[in-house]
Amino acid sequence: MSESPGAVVSLASAPPAEDTPEPRTARPAGTERPGDDTAPRPLAAQRVLPQRRPGRWIATAIVLVLVAQIAHGLVTNPFYQWDRFQYWFLRPTILDGLLITLEVTAYSAVLGLLGGILVALGRLSRSPVLRAVSWTYTWLFRSVPLIVVLLFLYNFSALYKTLSLGVPFGPAFFTFDESRLATDIVVAVVGLSLNEAAYASEVVRSGILAVDQGQHEAASALGLPRSYQFTKIVFPQALRSITPNYVNLLINLIKSTSLVFYVSLLDLFGSAQSMGSTYPGDIVPLLLVATVWYLILTSAVSVVQFYVERYFSRGATRTLPPTPLQKVRTGLRDLRARARREAAI
Amino acid sequence: MTTETAESTELSAITDTIDTTDTTEIRPAAVEVHGVHKWYGAHRVLDGVELTVRPGEVTVILGPSGSGKSTLLRVINHLEKPEVGYVSVNGELIGVRRHGERSEAGVRPAAGRGRLKELSERAILGQRSRIGFVFQNFNLFPHLTALDNVAAAPVATGKLTKPEARELARELLGRVGLADKAGAYPRQLSGGQQQRVAIARALALRPGVILFDEPTSALDPELVGEVLAVIKDLATSGTTLIIVTHEIGFAREVADRVVFLDEGRIVEQGPPSAVLDHPEHERTRDFLSKVL
Numbered sequence: 001m002s003e004s005p006g007a008v009v010s011l012a013s014a015p016p017a018e019d020t021p022e023p024r025t026a027r028p029a030g031t032e033r034p035g036d037d038t039a040p041r042p043l044a045a046q047r048v049l050p051q052r053r054p055g056r057w058i059a060t061a062i063v064l065v066l067v068a069q070i071a072h073g074l075v076t077n078p079f080y081q082w083d084r085f086q087y088w089f090l091r092p093t094i095l096d097g098l099l100i101t102l103e104v105t106a107y108s109a110v111l112g113l114l115g116g117i118l119v120a121l122g123r124l125s126r127s128p129v130l131r132a133v134s135w136t137y138t139w140l141f142r143s144v145p146l147i148v149v150l151l152f153l154y155n156f157s158a159l160y161k162t163l164s165l166g167v168p169f170g171p172a173f174f175t176f177d178e179s180r181l182a183t184d185i186v187v188a189v190v191g192l193s194l195n196e197a198a199y200a201s202e203v204v205r206s207g208i209l210a211v212d213q214g215q216h217e218a219a220s221a222l223g224l225p226r227s228y229q230f231t232k233i234v235f236p237q238a239l240r241s242i243t244p245n246y247v248n249l250l251i252n253l254i255k256s257t258s259l260v261f262y263v264s265l266l267d268l269f270g271s272a273q274s275m276g277s278t279y280p281g282d283i284v285p286l287l288l289v290a291t292v293w294y295l296i297l298t299s300a301v302s303v304v305q306f307y308v309e310r311y312f313s314r315g316a317t318r319t320l321p322p323t324p325l326q327k328v329r330t331g332l333r334d335l336r337a338r339a340r341r342e343a344a345i
Numbered sequence: 346m347t348t349e350t351a352e353s354t355e356l357s358a359i360t361d362t363i364d365t366t367d368t369t370e371i372r373p374a375a376v377e378v379h380g381v382h383k384w385y386g387a388h389r390v391l392d393g394v395e396l397t398v399r400p401g402e403v404t405v406i407l408g409p410s411g412s413g414k415s416t417l418l419r420v421i422n423h424l425e426k427p428e429v430g431y432v433s434v435n436g437e438l439i440g441v442r443r444h445g446e447r448s449e450a451g452v453r454p455a456a457g458r459g460r461l462k463e464l465s466e467r468a469i470l471g472q473r474s475r476i477g478f479v480f481q482n483f484n485l486f487p488h489l490t491a492l493d494n495v496a497a498a499p500v501a502t503g504k505l506t507k508p509e510a511r512e513l514a515r516e517l518l519g520r521v522g523l524a525d526k527a528g529a530y531p532r533q534l535s536g537g538q539q540q541r542v543a544i545a546r547a548l549a550l551r552p553g554v555i556l557f558d559e560p561t562s563a564l565d566p567e568l569v570g571e572v573l574a575v576i577k578d579l580a581t582s583g584t585t586l587i588i589v590t591h592e593i594g595f596a597r598e599v600a601d602r603v604v605f606l607d608e609g610r611i612v613e614q615g616p617p618s619a620v621l622d623h624p625e626h627e628r629t630r631d632f633l634s635k636v637l
Binding site for chain 2: 015181212216217221222224225226228232233237312314315316317318
């Protein structure tokens with residue numbers, strides 16, 4: 001309790017300490033004497049003025065100028081040929097390529113995730129053999145570059161003429177003619193899925209490990225069947241931390257599909273590339289077309305991610321995070337409330 | 346799983362003693378722990394524990410931390426496997442069967458004779474569903490509402506249909522005083538409320554015995570009372586309860602028997618008036634002088 005005048009006045013609204021005599025200026029906040037206009041407002045009733053931050057304003061200005069320059073460059077630089085961009089953006093060749101990209105991504109994402117869950121379960125299994133095999137799988141496919149996997153699979157039919165299902169070294173039950181089975185799209189999907197599963201397994205495993213040990217214990221103390229424990233108790237909780245990491249993988253996968261160009265599949269990038277070699281002058285706008293489509297796909301995935309995460313956060317947070325629309329609404333409400341408050345003071 | 350069917354028909358033949366408004370029947374179970382030894386690596390946690398709990402009896406286990414109280418409780422529902430010895434509930438061996446014995450329930454082998462074989466995981470899960478367990482940290486399922494937490498197990502274990510389980514869950518939540526919190530997620534509840542939901546969840550399986558592992562240790566002092574009140578209600582209704590706690594006053598009030606455990610051994614046991622007020626052993630006196 002300092003004796004400086006400011007401190008004495010600021011004590012006015014606080015309960016007076018036993019040993020300090022109540023200061024003369026003290027009076028409860030908000031009870032101003034009528035007719036006393038010249039007297040300063042009591043400190044307790046005054047609004048705190050926010051600190052001025054000139055540095056922040058300068059930095060903001062610099063960044064805005066830079067952004068404007070980049071935008072200006074993008075629009076005015078003839079090198080980008082925006083008219084050609086417009087010409088190519090919705091061309092059927094490009095859209096066909098986009099469709100291939102979507103198709104390959106969708107299959108590989110689903111198969112990769114399923115495979116990843118299986119491999120993760122293998123890693124967490126009590127059987128040392130399953131653990132070793134799963135670990136080796138992940139090790140192998142994380143080590144070999146995706147392009148090598150794809151090219152290897154592409155030449156697979158030269159190595160193995162037929163694929164058969166049966167007893168090793170014994171009779172075969174089913175036999176497939178590999179050259180008929182392995183179309184370009186199958187090769188692409190298999191290659192991407194194998195790669196995706198290796199990474200997804202680690203994402204899934206980290207999600208499962210993140211679930212509190214007490215949840216496993218509670219589930220088994222209740223005598224819940226093993227499959228129920230996994231599908232209804234552990235996995236739904238794991239999905240909360242799996243989602244952001246898996247979306248990362250998914251976005252990477254969308255872009256990795258551009259590699260299927262090398263197994264003669266014309267995806268989005270492949271069509272842009274092949275059109276580029278036919279019309280060499282249009283390479284830059286064609287690459288821009290591909291870029292913008294990839295941006296659109298990634299944005300769509302990000303929006304879905306937000307709602308999926310929101311769904312899985314039920315129970316993990318006390319209140320659900322607001323949707324963008326709710327954010328705008330509460331933002332407006334707060335702004336209005338603040339304006340009203342300011343007018344009142 | 347012939348054992349289980351025989352057991353459950355047997356269970357439903359007895360009139361419920363817990364709640365008169367309740368239509369489902371529970372028979373309080375007898376619990377026996379015989380010669381149980383348990384090691385964690387080189388450290389011996391349980392050292393030849395012998396304990397007999399009669400049906401409907403309320404047993405409170407006291408002891409310093411590290412004395413093996415929680416481990417003993419976890420051995421009873423086979424969350425921990427004892428290296429030597431066995432546990433039986435209503436005469437049925439938990440987690441193991443006698444070698445060569447397949448389906449007869451209620452056959453108790455003489456200690457030390459006959460080899461014990463581990464049961465299948467499915468069978469162990471079936472046995473656990475007849476033994477309630479309440480954790481120190483509640484361990485409610487955070488992604489399920491209070492109602493679904495309670496209703497999940499009876500449905501998953503095939504004992505009730507979903508509507509039946511939800512009705513039972515509502516009734517049990519009412520009994521622990523949380524009828525209005527059915528739709529709340531665990532994180533939206535206070536610690537005391539969460540623990541009461543956890544007790545309702547354990548009750549939903551109609552267990553013959555309920556094990557409490559320090560049910561109030563993670564709670565604020567002012568919330569302890571509401572949980573103890575629910576346990577007291579269970580104690581007076583005739584369910585077999587085995588409670589590990591540090592609440593000596595509560596032990597004195599509800600326990601039929603107090604067991605004092607130290608370094609994995611039962612030092613002494615008896616009615617609270619004997620163990621708590623006139624302890625025979627120096628170790629017990631020493632412990633009580635510190636916690637009282």
